[in-house]
Amino acid sequence: MLKILFVGGGSVGHIAPAIAVWEELKKLSPHTSAHFVCSPRPDDSAFLTKHKLPYSVLDAPRLSVLYPLRIIHAVRAAKKIVFTFKPDCIFSKGGYVSIPICFVAKQLHIPIILHESDTVSGYANRIVSRWATKICTGFPSKHTVTGNPLRKNITKGSKEEGLNISGLDGHKPILLVIGGSQGAEALNNAVVQNLDDLLLRCDVLHITGRGKLSKITKDGYYSAEFADSELRHFYACSTVALSRAGAGSISELSANGIPTILVPLRKVGHDHQYKNAVASVKDGGCMCLEQTLLQKKLVSTVHSLIADDEKRAAMSKKIRMFSHPDAALQIAKIIVQTLDKAPTGE
Template identity: 50%
Template sequence: MTSLLFVGGGSIGHIAPAVAVARALTKLHPSLTVHFVCSMREEDEAFLLKEGIHPTCLDAPRLSFGFPWKFYRAYRRSLTLLDTLHPKAIFSKGGYVSLPVCFAAHGMSIPIILHESDAVSGYANRLVARWAADICLGFPDSAKRKIQPHITGNPVRPGVDVGNRTEGLRLTGLSGNRPILLVMGGSQGAEALNAFIRTHIDELLAFCDIIHLTGPGKTGVQERRTGYWTRAFAHEEIRHLYAASTLALSRAGASAIAELGANGIPSVLVPLRGAAHDHQCANASKAKESGGCMIIQQRDMERTLLPKLRSLALDSALLQTMGTKMRTLTSPDAALQIAKVIARHLAPDE
C-alpha cells in the first residue's frame, strides 16, 4: 500500500493546513495511507488525535547550544521511521520539526513537497526548499528558487468556513444584538493581546461583546463579565465562533489570516515582530493589500487600538466592505491544488 508522510509542527498553524491537505489527498486516492510527524508539544498531538490521526512525536531541536547532538538524534530517528514506513513522498509544512525528517528523506531520494504558508520563509524552509521536488506557496513572492513554485494559497481545515451563527451564540451565551469582537493570538496565544483585553475590558464592553481565545496556559479576564466569553483554545467549535463574530483582533500567522479570510471577518492584525524573519509582518502587509484588514503595531496598541476597534465596530458599512475584501485572501481549493501536486509523486496505481 502506498504511504505518504506529513511533517510539520511547533504550532497548529503548521498542522491544521496539513490535515486539510491530507483530507483532500485521501479523497483523490482512497487507498493511500498517511502518517503524521509532529513536534513534542502536547497541543500538536492533541489536535491531531482529535482529528483521528495518531502521529509520531519527534524531539527535533530548535537552534540552541545542544543543537548538533539533538539534531543527530532526531535525524537517526527519522531514518528509522522512513525505513519502516517506506513513504513515496514527504509533504513538509515547515518549521524546525521538518528539518531532520526532510534531511533524512533527501539522503534516501524520497521526493519532498514543501508548502510555505508565510510571505517570507524561515531558516528551516529555506533549507528544505533546496531539496524539494515541488514547492507550493501561500503568498506569491519574488524569491529566487531552482524550481518554479506553485501559487496555491493557504489551505484551511475542512468545515472551518461553514459555521452556524446561532450555534456560536449558544456556545458563548452572547445575545448577538451587539458587534462581537473575536480576539485570538494563534494556537499559542498572544500575551500582549491578552493583556490589552484585561486592561481595557470595561471600555471594550461599552461598545461590543467579546469572544477571547487566550491560548493554552494563558489567561483572559478572570472576573465574570456580561458580554465576555473566553476559552484557551477552540477546535471543532471554532467554525461557530467565526460565524458569530463581527470583527477580529489577531496576530498575523498565515493560517489565522486564511481562516479569517475564509469567513470574511474584517480584522485588525497585530503582527508579532522578530519571529522567523519577521514573517508575521510580511503576512500582515500582504493581507492589508486586500483592503480587508488593518495593521496596528504592538508598540502602538495603547495609543491607537481602542479607538480603531471602536470606530470599526460601529461602522457596519465599512465592516461589510472589508468582509467582502477579506474573502479574497483565501483560496477555497488550496488543499485540492496541493493534493494534486503531491499526487504526481505517487505510484501510478494510486
C-alpha cells in the same frame, strides 16, 4: 498501497493544514495511507489524537550551540520513522521537526512537497526548500501559489451555535480576539485592561491560548483557552477580529470574510508576521496596528470600525478575495502527480 508521510509541528498551525490536505488526498487516492510526524508539544499530539490519525513524535532541535550534537540524534530518530513507514512521498509543513525527516528523505531520494504558508520562509523551510521536489506557497511567490489549506468545515459555522457556546446574546457586534494556537500575551493584556471600554460598543469573544485563560466574568465577555471544532461557530458569529498575523489565522479569517485588525508579532521568524500583515493590508481586507500602539489605540480602532458599516462591508468583501478555498485540493493534486511519478517504496 502508496504511503505519504506528513511532517510539521510546533503549533496546530502546522498540523491543521496538513490534515486538510490529507482529507482531500484520501478522496483523490483512496488507497493511499498516511502517517504524521509532529513535535513533542502536547498540543500537537492532542490534535492528532482527536482526529484519530497515526503519528510519531520527533524531538528536533532549534538553532543553538548544541544544535550539531542534537541534530545527529534527531536524524537517527527520523531514520527509524522513515524506515518503518517507508513513505513514497513527504509533505512538509515546516517547523524544526521537518529538517531531520526531509534530510533523511533526500538521502533516500524520496520526493518532498514543501508548503510555505507565510510571505517569507523561516529557517526550517529555507533549509528544506533546497531538497524539495515541489514548493507550494500561501502568498504570491515565484513558486506554485496554492494558497493556505483550511481545516475542514471552517467556513460552515453557525452563528446561533457560536452564540449558544459563548453565552453571548448577539444584540451587540462581537469582537473576536485570537492570538493563534499558542495565544498572544500582548493581545490578552490589552483586551483585559481595556475591557470595560470595549464592552461599551461590542461583546468580546476571547481565545486566550493554553494556560492563559482569563478569570474575568462580565456580561458580554466570553473567554476560552483554545477552540477547535467550536472555532467555525465563533467565526460565524463575529463582526470583526483582532488577531496576530500568522498565515493560518489570516487564511481562516479571510475565508469567513471577517474584517480584521492585525497585530503582528515583530522580529521573529524573519519578521514574517509583519510582512504577512503588510501584504494583507495592501489588499484592503485588514488593518494593521503595531503592538507598541496597542494599548493606546485598541479601543478607538475597534470602536471606529464597528461604527462604520460601509467600511466593514468593503473590508469583508476584500478579505474574502485573499482566500483560496481549494488550496488543500490543489496541493493534494500535486501530491498525487508526484506519487504517480515516484517509484513505489519497497
